[in-house]
Structure formats: C-alpha cells, structure tokens
Amino acid sequence: MARRSDAAVHHPVFARWYARFSVAAETRGGLGVVRERLLGGLAGRVIEVGAGNGMNFSHYPGAVSEVVAIEPEGRLRELAREAALRAEVPVDVVPGVAEALPVKSEAFDAAVVSLVLCSVRDVPRVLGELRRVLRPGGEVRFLEHGPGGGRAMRFTQRALDRTVWPPLVGGCHLTRDTVSALRDAGFTLGPYRRITLPEEGPRLPYSYCVLGSAVRPS
Numbered sequence: 001m002a003r004r005s006d007a008a009v010h011h012p013v014f015a016r017w018y019a020r021f022s023v024a025a026e027t028r029g030g031l032g033v034v035r036e037r038l039l040g041g042l043a044g045r046v047i048e049v050g051a052g053n054g055m056n057f058s059h060y061p062g063a064v065s066e067v068v069a070i071e072p073e074g075r076l077r078e079l080a081r082e083a084a085l086r087a088e089v090p091v092d093v094v095p096g097v098a099e100a101l102p103v104k105s106e107a108f109d110a111a112v113v114s115l116v117l118c119s120v121r122d123v124p125r126v127l128g129e130l131r132r133v134l135r136p137g138g139e140v141r142f143l144e145h146g147p148g149g150g151r152a153m154r155f156t157q158r159a160l161d162r163t164v165w166p167p168l169v170g171g172c173h174l175t176r177d178t179v180s181a182l183r184d185a186g187f188t189l190g191p192y193r194r195i196t197l198p199e200e201g202p203r204l205p206y207s208y209c210v211l212g213s214a215v216r217p218s
C-alpha cells in the first residue's frame, strides 16, 4: 500500500484558482521581481520541487544548464509543461512528491522551493530528500510564507490552520517556520530576509514571507 505522503496530490479546485492567482500576483503583487531575486545567480543542475504551473521557469538565469521540475498535481503539471516550452533554459517537468523525489542522490547543484513547504505533508522528510539529492555544498533557495504580524494576526493564522485553510487552499498551512525547519534538518543558513507580499497594501495571513538560501554541508 502507498504511504500517505506518496499518494497523489489532487487539488483540482485549488489548481484552477492558483493558475489565475499566480499570474496576477506576478505583476500586480510584485512576485515576478521576488522570483528574480530567488533564482538570481543560480548555475548548473537545479531541481525545483512543487513547481506548480511553472511561474519560476522564465526567471532562471542562463547559467542554469537544466531544471528538473517536480509537480504532483495533474492540472498544474500540464500548465508547467506549457511554461517549460517558453522557458529559456531546459526544463523537464516530472510527476512526483517532495517526500520521495524520483531522482538520484547528490545529482543537483541547487534546489528551489517556493510557496511549497506550506503544503507538503511532511516537512522534515522533504528537507531530508533535498539533502539527499543536493551535492555537498549544494544550495537550497527558498521563498516561503509563514507566521508573522502582531498577536491578532498570529492568532488568526493558527485558527485558520486548525480549521478551513488547509482544506480550502490545497493543503496550505500558515504557521510553518521554514528557517527553523532548515536548521533542524542540518542545513547551514545563508543570507535570508523577511519580506511581505504584496509589499504594499493590506497584510493578509499569507503575506509574511522569507526569501533566502541555505547550504547542504559538505
């Protein structure tokens, strides 16, 4: 029997919503600029986990020789394949889940997770997989949302996490702390900074983000 974390990720309603929301957020929410910062300076072989509809693909720099993009959700994977055709670097879109990456060990120079660790079923297991597939000294680039704001916002985030948010938003959680999780998984934190998305305007429960890098020790 398949383990729960190996089972297919099937969120058709979320997939349809995200396909629209992510395109609007790219320009109106300023996410395109943030994706440039997330991926700037990358080179060599990259694995992107939970690639969604492929919004990062057009932002990879030319020094990237290949992106293997893992996406478990069928509709989003289809859209990612279309985005891959428009990308300037070679992108191979592959089904799979982050908890059991269908790739060889130590095969990648960098791994990218953007707005994904909130949704996976088992964060420590996913980070263990990223350690496995990165070469020693390889880098994780991350853009993730998490807990933030004042007491009222944090209370709201916790309440939403316990109730409607995960079932309504494709398994997303609002209170996961990516920086602590990376440290606990044995990564060495590189530079990171807290940002809010969108930068201007009202703060939403998913506005509190962290953007940065971490290294797999040799």
Ligand SMILES: C[S@@+](CC[C@H](N)C(=O)[O-])C[C@H]1O[C@@H](n2cnc3c(N)ncnc32)[C@H](O)[C@@H]1O
Residues within 6 Å of the ligand: 009, 018, 022, 049, 050, 051, 052, 053, 054, 055, 056, 070, 071, 072, 073, 076, 096, 097, 098, 099, 113, 114, 115, 116, 119, 120, 121, 170, 171
């Ligand atoms: C909010 S979307 C982000 C998509 C993309 N990374 C981006 O930056 O636009 C979350 C993505 O995580 C994927 N996902 C959910 N659970 C996953 C898992 N266990 N393994 C890999 N990807 C997963 C979803 O299918 C979805 O594509």
